[in-house]
Amino acid sequence: MTIYTTTQExxxxxxxxxxxxxxxxxxxxxHAGEPGTYGTSTNGHGxxxxxxxxxxxATVDVTPGSYYTLTVGGPGVASxxxxxxxxxxxxxxxxxxxxxxxxxxxxxxxxxxxxDGADGTxxxxxxxxxxxxxxxxxxxxxxxxxxQNSGEAPAGGVGAQGCVVITYxxxxxxxxxxxxxxxxxxxxxxxxxxxxxxxxxxxFGDGSESTDATPAAHSYTLPGKYTVIxxxxxxxxxxxxxxxxxxxxxxxxxxxxxxxxxxxxxxV
Numbered sequence: 157m158t159i160y161t162t163t164q165e166x167x168x169x170x171x172x173x174x175x176x177x178x179x180x181x182x183x184x185x186x187h188a189g190e191p192g193t194y195g196t197s198t199n200g201h202g203x204x205x206x207x208x209x210x211x212x213x214a215t216v217d218v219t220p221g222s223y224y225t226l227t228v229g230g231p232g233v234a235s236x237x238x239x240x241x242x243x244x245x246x247x248x249x250x251x252x253x254x255x256x257x258x259x260x261x262x263x264x265x266x267x268x269x270x271x272d273g274a275d276g277t278x279x280x281x282x283x284x285x286x287x288x289x290x291x292x293x294x295x296x297x298x299x300x301x302x303x304q305n306s307g308e309a310p311a312g313g314v315g316a317q318g319c320v321v322i323t324y325x326x327x328x329x330x331x332x333x334x335x336x337x338x339x340x341x342x343x344x345x346x347x348x349x350x351x352x353x354x355x356x357x358x359x360f361g362d363g364s365e366s367t368d369a370t371p372a373a374h375s376y377t378l379p380g381k382y383t384v385i386x387x388x389x390x391x392x393x394x395x396x397x398x399x400x401x402x403x404x405x406x407x408x409x410x411x412x413x414x415x416x417x418x419x420x421x422x423x424v
Contacts, residue, residue: 270295286314
């Protein structure tokens with residue numbers, strides 16, 4: 157899993173054909189605290205916290221080696237990737253009826269947080285709300301304003317930036333054979349050491365193939381050198397193990413003897 161926090165061109169790695177993504181929009185801003193009222197000596201209420209950016213999850217097909225635009229939204233701005241959008245979080249909409257500001261909504265992961273709302277100056281009870289924790293978290297609402305401070309309206313905090321999360325696990329192909337050379341026929345048993353794979357394709361180099369995880373012993377009946385390839389696959393893509401000229405098969409050995417021609421021996 158990789159969390160991307162800047163807008164960029166993402167190149168799909170070799171072998172990857174599908175990825176899981178989470179697209180997180182930037183968090184909304186906390187609402188400012190309510191100004192106090194001088195004429196009635198009334199202190200204001202705290203502001204609402206900002207909402208978290210939308211977290212959109214999807215599994216998307218991709219092409220190895222291709223480039224895709226990955227857009228990460230700042231506070232209050234949507235993010236997008238591979239046709240999926242994480243909408244920006246909503247700003248706080250008003251006052252909460254309490255002296256202190258409301259906290260911002262939590263976002264994705266813990267890599268960054270929204271800002272706290274500003275404190276009111278009346279007393280310690282009129283503090284701003286805390287920014288939410290995580291990418292796309294909302295900003296904290298401002299604390300209630302002091303009626304003695306010229307209509308003070310403490311500012312709400314800004315939301316946290318969004319992010320894009322990309323997850324995939326490629327298989328790793330691996331194999332060995334036991335008998336690698338000899339006179340025809342050479343019969344080779346296979347051991348498959350691949351990891352994170354759900355299906356396989358073997359190519360034995362002589363036109364024969366198999367989709368078994370561990371194929372039966374394979375017999376090479378003609379002289380030559382044979383390249384063996386194993387492709388390991390899963391839902392995210394594939395990996396190849398290629399062993400060039402891995403099996404070397406020699407023709408049958410010549411049989412030497414003698415024949416009698418008259419009173420002479422001749423080697424053959």
